[in-house]
Amino acid sequence: MILIAGAEEHNIRSCLETVAWAGEIIVVHSMLVDRTAEIAREFTPHVFYKPFEGYAKQKRAALERAGRDWVFSIDADERATPELQREIAEVLAGNPVADGFYVPRKSFFHGKWIRHMGWYPDYQLRLLRREKTTVTERLVHEGFVVNGERRHLASPLLHFTIPNVRHMLEKNLDYARLEAEEKMTRRNVGVLDVILRPPIAFIQKFVFQQGFRDGWEGLVLSSIHALNKLQVQLYMWEMQRPVSTPVER
Numbered sequence: 001m002i003l004i005a006g007a008e009e010h011n012i013r014s015c016l017e018t019v020a021w022a023g024e025i026i027v028v029h030s031m032l033v034d035r036t037a038e039i040a041r042e043f044t045p046h047v048f049y050k051p052f053e054g055y056a057k058q059k060r061a062a063l064e065r066a067g068r069d070w071v072f073s074i075d076a077d078e079r080a081t082p083e084l085q086r087e088i089a090e091v092l093a094g095n096p097v098a099d100g101f102y103v104p105r106k107s108f109f110h111g112k113w114i115r116h117m118g119w120y121p122d123y124q125l126r127l128l129r130r131e132k133t134t135v136t137e138r139l140v141h142e143g144f145v146v147n148g149e150r151r152h153l154a155s156p157l158l159h160f161t162i163p164n165v166r167h168m169l170e171k172n173l174d175y176a177r178l179e180a181e182e183k184m185t186r187r188n189v190g191v192l193d194v195i196l197r198p199p200i201a202f203i204q205k206f207v208f209q210q211g212f213r214d215g216w217e218g219l220v221l222s223s224i225h226a227l228n229k230l231q232v233q234l235y236m237w238e239m240q241r242p243v244s245t246p247v248e249r
Helices: 012-017 036-040 055-065 082-093 165-183 191-208 211-240
Strands: 002-005 026-029 047-049 070-072 078-080 100-103 105-109 124-129 133-135 144-146 150-152 157-162
Touching: 002 012, 002 036, 002 055, 012 036, 012 078, 026 036, 026 055, 036 047, 055 133, 105 211, 124 144, 157 165, 165 211, 191 211
Parallel strands: 002 026, 026 047, 100 150, 105 157
Antiparallel strands: 070 124, 078 157, 100 124, 133 144
């Protein structure tokens, strides 16, 4: 099992308790000012510090330190269910021909399981044959690539990424900046991008992906998704039009 973590002292114990069954636990952390590493060492001696250089590089470092043939990747804000543990054990005991397995993920907002807007089943490639696996070179929404056959598991991960609106707004600011850095060289941002992309994003989530069926939570999440698209456009606009330093005369 591999996990990367920043300041996760509020999360990491609950996460690691759900994967204590793993034969090997690798934790790569990037934070020295909280108790994340201290708590992780209660579960495993394989706790490594690596200054944060992007999510992809952190995950690659964790994958490279793994010594087992099969690796299960989990984030600190996720919890493995007992059903998932049993299914993984059964799959690996059967000498699988596949080299990677997608796991469905149930994500929660304000304590509510969000079923629409593309939030479920939200399959994540997490059970991996180590020698066939690499990490994508992305600043945000990085993931694993398996060179081989992939299949799907039925049992879910639980994902508690967004406890409240403030947390999501703060998280989206960072993600929007990283997404803008990835996209800034692909196209120039114009007036229509700033005006049209946010409402289109809202309509896509709330109407076409049926966010309205998740009630108030769906409305809030669709609105924040639209705000995120606005933030991306504004970041790109600023990056493409750097302010020159005035010359003193």
